[in-house]
Amino acid sequence: MSNPSLSHVEPLKVDGVEFVPKGQAVKIRGKMTSRQPEASISPYLRRVHDEVCKLKLKELDVDVTELTFVNSSAIRLFVDWTMWAKGSTDEPLYEIVFHAKEGITWQRMTLSALTSLAPKVVRVKSVP
Amino acid sequence: MIHEVKVPLAWQWIEKVRETVNDVLRAHPEELRQDAVMVASELAENLVKYGQAMGGEDSGRIAIETNDGFVSITSENGATPEGAQKVQELVNAMTAAENVQMLYLERLTQMADIPGDSASELGLLRIAFEGGFSLTCEYAAPRLRLTAKRSLSG
Numbered sequence: 001m002s003n004p005s006l007s008h009v010e011p012l013k014v015d016g017v018e019f020v021p022k023g024q025a026v027k028i029r030g031k032m033t034s035r036q037p038e039a040s041i042s043p044y045l046r047r048v049h050d051e052v053c054k055l056k057l058k059e060l061d062v063d064v065t066e067l068t069f070v071n072s073s074a075i076r077l078f079v080d081w082t083m084w085a086k087g088s089t090d091e092p093l094y095e096i097v098f099h100a101k102e103g104i105t106w107q108r109m110t111l112s113a114l115t116s117l118a119p120k121v122v123r124v125k126s127v128p
Numbered sequence: 129m130i131h132e133v134k135v136p137l138a139w140q141w142i143e144k145v146r147e148t149v150n151d152v153l154r155a156h157p158e159e160l161r162q163d164a165v166m167v168a169s170e171l172a173e174n175l176v177k178y179g180q181a182m183g184g185e186d187s188g189r190i191a192i193e194t195n196d197g198f199v200s201i202t203s204e205n206g207a208t209p210e211g212a213q214k215v216q217e218l219v220n221a222m223t224a225a226e227n228v229q230m231l232y233l234e235r236l237t238q239m240a241d242i243p244g245d246s247a248s249e250l251g252l253l254r255i256a257f258e259g260g261f262s263l264t265c266e267y268a269a270p271r272l273r274l275t276a277k278r279s280l281s282g
Binding site: 033 | 139142143146158159162163165166169170173177229232233236237239240243250251254257258259
């Protein structure tokens with residue numbers, strides 16, 4: 001039996017940013033600079049979240065090493081995603097493991113803040 | 129030397145601001161450039177989102193200056209007294225805070241408590257927390273002027 005995979009979720013390219021699901025991971029690359037990412041991107045992240053729950057994955061790898069810039073409106077999306085994964089019980093529905101570059105300031109600072117917000121939900125793996 | 133970008137109150141001009149800052153600081157370390165681009169971008173986004181016409185023009189301006197070992201990024205736009213007061217209060221809270229990271233985390237927690245609320249209102253906190261810039265604010269109706277400043281050496 002093959003491993004569960006996000007193969008039912010199509011890639012998305014919108015407003016300068018690209019989302020590519022593969023296996024049990026999602027790669028995000030480009031820049032998130034949209035004025036209203038809650039309209040253009042949030043529904044897609046919800047789709048990813050729903051699929052992760054459907055597949056009962058305990059962990060989702062999110063590679064942001066090529067996501068070079070995000071505006072503060074986009075940070076809202078990561079907060080919402082974190083809360084979806086947290087769910088409503090003590091144990092999270094799944095863990096989001098961000099693969100991030102230490103040398104990119106927003107990744108180092110904001111993802112570590114997200115870890116403080118929900119330590120059981122968000123983990124950051126540094127990539128050289 | 130001061131580099132200035134006139135920013136009409138339209139979203140597409142913000143990319144021009146990011147490009148200009150990146151270009152002005154091209155001789156400086158990558159990390160400073162990243163931080164300065166983020167700062168200018170957040171100021172420009174606020175300018176476009178909340179700015180009002182001033183002196184008969186539907187535009188504001190973003191200026192970047194390196195001088196005496198510091199980089200300063202300034203936004204200027206029209207603002208209502210209520211809008212300016214809100215900004216001033218946040219800047220005062222950030223200036224008084226011993227730990228701006230705590231303010232940032234508090235804001236993330238508030239955002240987490242109100243899912244789907246489209247207003248992030250995180251930009252100014254991010255300038256201080258993520259970028260390490262200090263902020264000052266001046267208001268002489270209708271002109272709101274915000275200046276973010278940091279040492280060039282980090």
